[in-house]
Amino acid sequence: MTLTPNFYRDRVCLNVLAGSKQNARDIWQAAEGHVLVGVLSKDYDSVDSAVTDMREYAALIDNALSVGLGGGDPQQSTKVSAIAARIQPQHVNQVFTGVATSRVLLGQSQTVVNGLISPTGQPGMVKISTGPLSCRKADGVVPVATAVALLKDMGGSSVKYFPMNGLHTIDEFKAVAAACAAQDFWLEPTGGIDLNNFAAILQFALDAGVSKIIPHIYSSIMDKSTGLTRPEEVARLMAITRQLVD
Numbered sequence: 001m002t003l004t005p006n007f008y009r010d011r012v013c014l015n016v017l018a019g020s021k022q023n024a025r026d027i028w029q030a031a032e033g034h035v036l037v038g039v040l041s042k043d044y045d046s047v048d049s050a051v052t053d054m055r056e057y058a059a060l061i062d063n064a065l066s067v068g069l070g071g072g073d074p075q076q077s078t079k080v081s082a083i084a085a086r087i088q089p090q091h092v093n094q095v096f097t098g099v100a101t102s103r104v105l106l107g108q109s110q111t112v113v114n115g116l117i118s119p120t121g122q123p124g125m126v127k128i129s130t131g132p133l134s135c136r137k138a139d140g141v142v143p144v145a146t147a148v149a150l151l152k153d154m155g156g157s158s159v160k161y162f163p164m165n166g167l168h169t170i171d172e173f174k175a176v177a178a179a180c181a182a183q184d185f186w187l188e189p190t191g192g193i194d195l196n197n198f199a200a201i202l203q204f205a206l207d208a209g210v211s212k213i214i215p216h217i218y219s220s221i222m223d224k225s226t227g228l229t230r231p232e233e234v235a236r237l238m239a240i241t242r243q244l245v246d
């Protein structure tokens with residue numbers, strides 16, 4: 001079973017959503033394997049039904065599966081951990097407080113487990129109160145360097161920085177990228193990324209020296225009428241990636 005994502009030139013792996021199993025296969029082929037295909041726990045009534053269906057997805061894409069929460073929903077945290085433990089995907093999306101649980105239940109260190117931190121309006125400071133209980137309390141705000149160290153303590157692989165709102169939080173994103181580079185931690189920019197701003201966001205992370213980057217590009221490349229991600233736009237994202245990384 002493949003547990004390590006396929007990073008283009010060892011630096012960049014896309015993360016996009018699949019609207020069906022055929023769509024997942026088409027996306028994976030369009031990205032030439034340099035992609036993690038998101039399937040959301042929120043779309044399933046139970047852990048058992050999710051496990052059964054996600055195993056079928058994984059079989060079509062060399063296990064390049066990303067188990068998602070669904071809009072960063074903290075109420076999905078426990079469910080995501082339970083699903084991931086059974087299917088052993090390449091990638092797991094987690095709220096900040098769910099990282100350690102996912103890592104322990106996975107029982108190995110190869111699967112990428114991200115931890116969700118959010119912008120605060122102040123470069124260098126991030127919100128880590130993204131869990132099911134903490135999200136209902138006053139914002140827990142800490143220096144981004146501390147957040148990265150805490151994620152490493154918990155067995156996390158990367159920061160999921162969400163919601164970025166595209167370039168709206170770019171100064172804060174630069175500080176996050178610098179902190180990830182300084183501690184050799186991976187970075188997953190998420191929220192409002194599209195074909196127009198993808199290159200700029202990726203370039204900022206590359207320039208900061210982040211070792212591995214997993215940009216999440218979701219609704220902007222989806223056909224709203226079908227819920228399917230457009231493979232041709234995934235191919236365009238890969239073309240942009242090649243221009244920046246080669």
